[in-house]
Amino acid sequence: MGLPLMDSQPEVTKCGFSLNEHEKLSETASVLKDAAACSGIFLRGLPPNQDVLLTPPMTLFPVLLPEQPLQRILDLQTHINLLQHRIAHDKSFLVSTLQGAASVDPFTRNLLHIYQQVDVDDQLELGLIRSDYMLHQIDGKQRPFDITKSAEYSYKQVEVNMQCVGLAGLSAMVNGVHNQVLKFLDGKKVDRPHAIESLELYGGGLRLAYEAYLKEYSTQTGRPPVLLIVVHDGFEFNINDQRLIEFESKLPAIRRSFRQIGQNIRLDSRNRKLIVEEREVAVVYYRTGYAPSQYSEEDWDTRLMMEQSKAVKCPTVAHQLSGTKKMQQELARPGVLQQFIQDANVRRSLTETFVGQWDISKKEAEDVIQHALDNPDRYVLKPNREGGGNNHFRQELITKIKEVRGTPEAQNYILMELIRPPTQENYLVQPNREPEAAITVSEVGVFGAIVAKGAKILYNASGRDVLIRCKASNILEGGFASGNSCISSSCVV
């Protein structure tokens, strides 16, 4: 697959547009905000202000990405899709890897409990996946990005997201917005069309899953089966992204919370069809369910019933568990990858993206733990759970390690080498604030989609565009939802 290489224009993020002039900067930021709104990029306000929209935090300019390392992680994504699917179906591997964490963490325990009540090989599954990476310089030092030294950079995996993967919709639009900004500044024209491929990948993935369901199970009488989007009970921060994917799928869809579903759900006893509000459900698309706080006790029963049904789940519990940090850590151990990936080249490429990862409950990690306590700024401590946030850095890392070390709790944590990506100058544009010049670092997300039934792979693909989130380099914890990250687009150099 070829990269959508643009005219190189490294100067754009070097703020070479005399934006020191306050008025010019302000005018440029308003082009960005208007172009974003015109492209359908927005955040919806919290109730009771849900009719108020804001432009999400964005960078003023695209982020420069080095071509070769980027191409390598794009090429890896379909292999990662397969890998995640395979480990989700290797019951003994999955259970043994997670049982320690499950013994101390009720959330992992609940998911594993459902997993063990379902015949995972006899069900249609949809994976909408995103692998996150940060750029790493061979010597591990943090300094400004230098395009003349492309060969010295490689991408390191931060995590693989299997559940509630966000921003495939939003990310897709940001390119066009940055094009408007560059044009306004007489920047070199960026000859790339609106990159909506990840949006198509995700909307199309839902559609393929729906069609696979129709083919396999549906009797197609009366109203068509529905795509059930499972959402929070409360505020939907990211409704824009969710709706874009929903609309792109072109499927009849309803959005319901676990609680709403629980009030009107049943399994057809004859054929395990999932019926919600008297409508047959073809696909269940979770946009919640990755954190313990998102489930009441009844919601776990609801989830179990959905998992036991014939409806295609995105993701199944099996897929969801494959994205936990413990799995990532286990796969990084020598020899493990070999069980799942035959191709030695793919294994090598993938392994190159791994940073050091250790189970702090294990004896063999003692030396590394000591090194981390002495050099806390070179590590991050993560709980097993999927998704960003909840990580421990610096003093907090020391405190947490001391707290759990030697207790069963330690089994729930993974110690990882901290990636220190090169920096780039940019401007951060946020609602109700003046644009701010900043030294930034960025994270790159590669989108993947897979439809499968046990060993039978019906679809396996990756997006060509990537998600860029950008934050001030002095902020440790990124995350778009937490407000620390700005979305951006890429300029491949």
Added chain:
Amino acid sequence: MGLPLMDSQPEVTKCGFSLNEHEKLSETASVLKDAAACSGIFLRGLPPNQDVLLTPPMTLFPVLLPEQPLQRILDLQTHINLLQHRIAHDKSFLVSTLQGAASVDPFTRNLLHIYQQVDVDDQLELGLIRSDYMLHQIDGKQRPFDITKSAEYSYKQVEVNMQCVGLAGLSAMVNGVHNQVLKFLDGKKVDRPHAIESLELYGGGLRLAYEAYLKEYSTQTGRPPVLLIVVHDGFEFNINDQRLIEFESKLPAIRRSFRQIGQNIRLDSRNRKLIVEEREVAVVYYRTGYAPSQYSEEDWDTRLMMEQSKAVKCPTVAHQLSGTKKMQQELARPGVLQQFIQDANVRRSLTETFVGQWDISKKEAEDVIQHALDNPDRYVLKPNREGGGNNHFRQELITKIKEVRGTPEAQNYILMELIRPPTQENYLVQPNREPEAAITVSEVGVFGAIVAKGAKILYNASGRDVLIRCKASNILEGGFASGNSCISSSCVV
């Protein structure tokens, strides 16, 4: 030109979706609002809340339009473009028609003053035009729209807009939004692609004007000439529409107020090139300037300088004056149209769209004036100025006629028959309010574009999609800007 005829689905605006259930209605309205925001439809908040966006007032369902009458006004638009251009260049006709109004109205006087200082035949002109119509039933009675009686309807012209024509951008997107709503409700699929033709017509019109300028005048050294968008000093209510057209034009553009332009404007004495902020201006696109309050005394000097330059104006003062109500009234007089339109069929079609119009300063209008005073609900009194608002209905009409009758002020007013369009049921969806069922009437806008230099017509075209504004039938004065109208899309039946 063929109409984009849809699968007829009259039921959609008959609220046949059991939307009486409050939850279902609320869910449907949220699909509308999200789809609108995802399509890039928004209103920007007033400073200091300019970072806050809202969804504009919209109807929940498309408006039904009868095919034959609609086809007739679509077919007329290129002739109207030509007509407006021709009367703008018939100096004696234009001056004699407007001198009465100019004698009492400083605004018309100022425009006419500029008109007389410019060689209107020796300049490139761009007209971005919109003709507004309302449906009229032969017997003039107001009752619910009945698609089985298509033959009894015809469209009557409300006005021809020549300056700051809005909503070509927004209107274009509403179709897609209504498609999402109908799909959500399992409505019959509307097999019409996103209709962005009027947006293309306007963005493309600006581009053609720009290219005509380059071809005719530019020496093309250094930075490319710029598209200068002239905007309010204050709040831009309709920034969405303006930006969509700007972005669609793909031209290098700057947005400036009259005041800002006045601070840094000059005419190159050798060649009458317009220079603003040391950049050559190829096209001046007014999005303000249709009301007296929008000009300071200095702004009139700025406008004069722009009119005297070689830059293409949209519109020129000549085009602007051709859109005044006095011209419309004069054209409705027997025999007048003949001076400008040779084709008798076109003349007949156009005349059929005219309602009765009278100059209340003229003796021959006495009988009609008396009839209006006795039946004020059958007339509307309009000032000469272009644009909606400022009209007098009912008791206000009586008061105003009595006030100005017999004085020179009367020359500034036009008495028009009131069109009473058939009604349709719909829901009005407005920010921060529950959706409201309403008996509505609607106005249809047909977009046109013309590029010309004197008698030489370089481009003359019309849009295929139309603008629909919809309001509760018991509200007299519509207008999107005044908050009384909801934008909508059309369902041709």
